[in-house]
Amino acid sequence: MPTGPSEHRAQDRREVTAVRDGPLLVEGPVRMTLEDGTVVDSDRFVVAICACRRSRTYPFCDTSHRRRVRR
Structure with a gap:
């Protein structure tokens, strides 16, 4: 059981x-709250959030980053 505010925050991380x-x-x-104010929920135990903005299911990752040509 948390004894102070800092311990409580550490458990919620x-x-x-x-x-x-x-x-x-x-x-x-x-x-998640997107920049346009839209709120998106996911109940999955691990959520993959797109960092490249190529995903067709943004803000969730659809592995579109794998199709990028690397130099």
């Missing part, structure tokens, strides 16, 4: 993993 040349993996469930 979600883990985020940045994938090189890929999405951000966020421990779910998550609620």
Whole structure:
């Protein structure tokens, strides 16, 4: 049981993993507010958030980043 505010915040933290040349993996469930004010929810246990903005299912990753030509 948390004894102070800082311990409580540490327990509420979600883990985020940045994938090189890929999405951000966020421990779910998550609620995201997009820049236009739209609110998007996901109840998945891990959510892949698009970091390249190529996804047709933005803000979620659809692996479109894999089709990018690397130089």
